[in-house]
Amino acid sequence: MIGLSQPESELAASDNRAKRTDGPMRVLVIEDDREAAEFLTKGLRESGYIVDHAADGREGLFLALSEPYDVMVVDRMLPGPDGLSIVESVRKSNIATPVLFLSALGEVEDRVAGLKAGGDDYLAKPFAFSELLARLEALLRRTGTPPENTQLKVGDLEMDLLARKVIRQGKRVYLHPREFRLLEYLMRHAGQVVTRTMLLENVWEYHFDPQTNVIDVHISRLRQKIDKPFDKPILHTVRGAGYKLEPAA
Amino acid sequence: MQRVARIFSSFTFRLAVVYTLIFGLSVGGLFYFVFWATAGFAEQQMEAAIEAEVVTFQESLARAGVQGLIMAVNRRADPNTNRDGVYLLVDRAGAPLAGNMRVWPQRGVTDDIWINFSTSDNRGATPATADVRALQLMDPESGVRLLVGRDVRAARVFRERLRDSLNVGLAITVALGLLGGFIFSRTIMGRVESITRTCRSIMSGDLSKRVPVSRRNDELSRLSVSINSMLDQIERLMRGMQQVSESVAHDLRTPLTRLRSRLENSLRHVDDPTQRSAIEGALEDADSLLATFAALLRVARAEAGTQRNFVDIDLHTLAEEVADLYGPLAEEKGLGFVTRFEQGLFVKGDPNLLAQAFANLIDNAIKYTDNGAVTVVLTRQKGQPTVIVCDTGPGIPDEYKDKVLERLFRLEQSRTSPGSGLGLALVAAVAKSHGLELKLEDNVPGLKVLLRFPLGVVSQDPKLLGAAPAKSLPAPEKDRDGAEAAAA
Numbered sequence: 001m002i003g004l005s006q007p008e009s010e011l012a013a014s015d016n017r018a019k020r021t022d023g024p025m026r027v028l029v030i031e032d033d034r035e036a037a038e039f040l041t042k043g044l045r046e047s048g049y050i051v052d053h054a055a056d057g058r059e060g061l062f063l064a065l066s067e068p069y070d071v072m073v074v075d076r077m078l079p080g081p082d083g084l085s086i087v088e089s090v091r092k093s094n095i096a097t098p099v100l101f102l103s104a105l106g107e108v109e110d111r112v113a114g115l116k117a118g119g120d121d122y123l124a125k126p127f128a129f130s131e132l133l134a135r136l137e138a139l140l141r142r143t144g145t146p147p148e149n150t151q152l153k154v155g156d157l158e159m160d161l162l163a164r165k166v167i168r169q170g171k172r173v174y175l176h177p178r179e180f181r182l183l184e185y186l187m188r189h190a191g192q193v194v195t196r197t198m199l200l201e202n203v204w205e206y207h208f209d210p211q212t213n214v215i216d217v218h219i220s221r222l223r224q225k226i227d228k229p230f231d232k233p234i235l236h237t238v239r240g241a242g243y244k245l246e247p248a249a
Numbered sequence: 250m251q252r253v254a255r256i257f258s259s260f261t262f263r264l265a266v267v268y269t270l271i272f273g274l275s276v277g278g279l280f281y282f283v284f285w286a287t288a289g290f291a292e293q294q295m296e297a298a299i300e301a302e303v304v305t306f307q308e309s310l311a312r313a314g315v316q317g318l319i320m321a322v323n324r325r326a327d328p329n330t331n332r333d334g335v336y337l338l339v340d341r342a343g344a345p346l347a348g349n350m351r352v353w354p355q356r357g358v359t360d361d362i363w364i365n366f367s368t369s370d371n372r373g374a375t376p377a378t379a380d381v382r383a384l385q386l387m388d389p390e391s392g393v394r395l396l397v398g399r400d401v402r403a404a405r406v407f408r409e410r411l412r413d414s415l416n417v418g419l420a421i422t423v424a425l426g427l428l429g430g431f432i433f434s435r436t437i438m439g440r441v442e443s444i445t446r447t448c449r450s451i452m453s454g455d456l457s458k459r460v461p462v463s464r465r466n467d468e469l470s471r472l473s474v475s476i477n478s479m480l481d482q483i484e485r486l487m488r489g490m491q492q493v494s495e496s497v498a499h500d501l502r503t504p505l506t507r508l509r510s511r512l513e514n515s516l517r518h519v520d521d522p523t524q525r526s527a528i529e530g531a532l533e534d535a536d537s538l539l540a541t542f543a544a545l546l547r548v549a550r551a552e553a554g555t556q557r558n559f560v561d562i563d564l565h566t567l568a569e570e571v572a573d574l575y576g577p578l579a580e581e582k583g584l585g586f587v588t589r590f591e592q593g594l595f596v597k598g599d600p601n602l603l604a605q606a607f608a609n610l611i612d613n614a615i616k617y618t619d620n621g622a623v624t625v626v627l628t629r630q631k632g633q634p635t636v637i638v639c640d641t642g643p644g645i646p647d648e649y650k651d652k653v654l655e656r657l658f659r660l661e662q663s664r665t666s667p668g669s670g671l672g673l674a675l676v677a678a679v680a681k682s683h684g685l686e687l688k689l690e691d692n693v694p695g696l697k698v699l700l701r702f703p704l705g706v707v708s709q710d711p712k713l714l715g716a717a718p719a720k721s722l723p724a725p726e727k728d729r730d731g732a733e734a735a736a737a
Contacts, residue, residue: 035507036506036507039507039510039511039514042514043510043513043514046514046517108599108601125502125506126502126503126505126506126509126539127506128509128513128536129510129513129514130513178573204570204574206574206601206604206605206608207601208547208601208604208605208608209540209543209544210574210608210612211608211609211612211613211616211672212578212612212615212616214574214575214577214578214612217577217578217581218574218577220581221577239529240516240529240532
């Protein structure tokens with residue numbers, strides 16, 4: 001969400017997240033488990049996506065190479081070419097469509113292998129559908145991200161990455177380094193639901209389940225600094241999903 | 250050198266030493282008997298010879314009187330025929346009549362008729378001096394006294410020779426016994442050691458290893474065969490258990506995942522707040538079940554973990570980051586959060602697993618402490634990098650200190666608090682796969698957990714000094730963003 005102007009981020013309403021100004025998003029789901037695929041396609045369609053489903057690697061690869069998609073959800077273990085080789089072939093054909101890997105293998109090395117093959121994110125099964133949606137959203141927004149910008153702005157909240165400075169309503173907000181990184185991630189994904197797992201993975205780079213919800217504590221500390229002294233909250237909790245940084249309407 | 254020292258402390262060598270000692274004692278006893286019997290026999294023989302001679306002299310005296318005895322004694326004392334005989338015949342006044350001595354010995358031990366003495370008064374005999382054992386007798390009729398003796402020096406030399414050779418024999422026996430024991434224990438130890446080595450590598454996770462079996466069908470190779478078949482069985486059981494737990498986890502996770510998706514889907518079409526909260530509650534339950542399954546699988550994977558993903562880790566960075574994540578949690582609860590991290594401690598390991606182990610320890614400490622402080626220390630103990638997490642909570646009674654490391658075990662008082670009972674089990678599994686020593690101690694009050702790294706895994710690469718990344722994931726989010734954007 002770098003440099004997005006305010007009206008646009010307001011458009012990203014939570015109910016039809018996939019709908020943007022340029023119409024619904026196209027997603028390709030390559031998943032061999034019939035029931036899982038059914039839930040995925042149903043859920044994604046209800047969330048406003050146009051979904052194509054491929055039940056094996058061959059069909060999936062064909063679709064991925066011939067149709068223009070905005071994002072792909074690829075299971076790693078498939079009959080025919082497996083998920084890794086599909087994505088490798090897609091990348092070799094210079095198709096930069098973001099890919100989210102799904103896999104029952106949640107180990108770090110599997111994750112690294114998936115990212116190396118050209119995947120953009122990796123989600124271990126089983127997952128909450130809200131987690132998948134949030135990650136797809138993050139991937140879709142990323143393709144629209146302008147080149148590295150050192151000035152982030154969400155509503156009346158501004159961040160200067162070079163000066164390590166945060167200003168809201170013209171007032172300086174002092175943050176610890178980790179709080180700064182947390183806010184930076186939230187600002188880059190403003191208007192999207194960001195899950196706790198996404199925060200843990202991207203801000204702390206941990207790939208395990210902390211028994212207690214430590215992320216909530218960090219968020220509440222951040223709120224103390226960026227929300228409490230001001231009249232309108234900007235950092236919202238999305239029930240059952242995560243958090244969202246969104247300027248007050 | 251160390252190997253030699255190991256041989257001395259080995260069981261087989263001690264056995265050999267004890268055996269040699271017993272054998273040496275019995276050989277010594279045997280030699281003593283041989284010595285006593287042989288030396289005594291020579292003495293007896295000599296005395297018998299003297300007595301026989303005396304009998305002939307008595308016969309000469311009876312047959313031909315004193316003159317005849319003089320002739321008989323002189324004949325016997327002739328140095329050409331007799332070399333070690335000592336003879337002396339004196340008259341009533343003590344004047345010598347015959348024999349190869351001139352003076353009746355004054356000194357010398359006299360026990361009734363036998364006498365031992367040394368003399369150089371030995372005319373004609375080849376050795377000028379002699380140690381003599383002699384028989385003395387007197388004829389009451391004529392008043393002559395007769396001394397018949399033998400030089401015992403030859404016998405004594407024989408005796409000494411015999412003693413010396415028996416002693417040398419004994420020494421050789423003991424030396425050979427010890428050498429044999431040394432070689433014997435070295436051989437046995439080599440084979441036992443190879444069994445131990447195999448068992449050790451199996452314990453550290455390599456189930457495919459087998460004890461080498463020699464072609465000789467001896468006790469040790471039979472032992473090896475038994476161990477191997479036992480290992481086959483263990484491997485089968487482990488594989489079976491792995492398969493079972495994996496398929497159970499999979500078979501249960503799949504329907505649970507579907508249940509979860511169904512609930513999630515239905516939530517989107519329900520507006521009634523009571524129904525919504527019921528579905529949300531069910532969702533939470535499904536999530537906690539899924540989390541427990543995931544944790545069980547993680548413990549199993551950490552336990553079976555191989556060391557192939559191990560990288561150099563700066564423990565200081567790793568500890569700082571985990572503390573950074575959990576510190577606010579402690580402060581939120583009103584607890585003190587004290588950290589003391591020593592710099593420059595590097596180990597080899599899986600950063601994600603180690604971070605999770607530290608996180609679980611700190612999380613537990615915070616969870617079970619209601620007031621006081623949580624202290625996290627990274628230091629060097631006996632040269633080994635050690636992580637210590639202390640709390641001031643209720644602690645764990647001694648009898649449960651091992652139990653809490655098991656899967657799904659929870660203390661009675663903590664059953665009501667949230668948690669799966671897998672936190673410490675994961676720490677134990679990580680400790681196992683990393684070869685760490687995990688110790689639970691009393692902090693009076695509270696619990697003190699020590700994680701000690703083995704010396705062997707400490708990496709001292711000077712290149713790592715400074716900022717070593719603790720994470721294995723290649724690029725942080727920010728950089729990936731940038732790269733992605735540049736590609737787009």
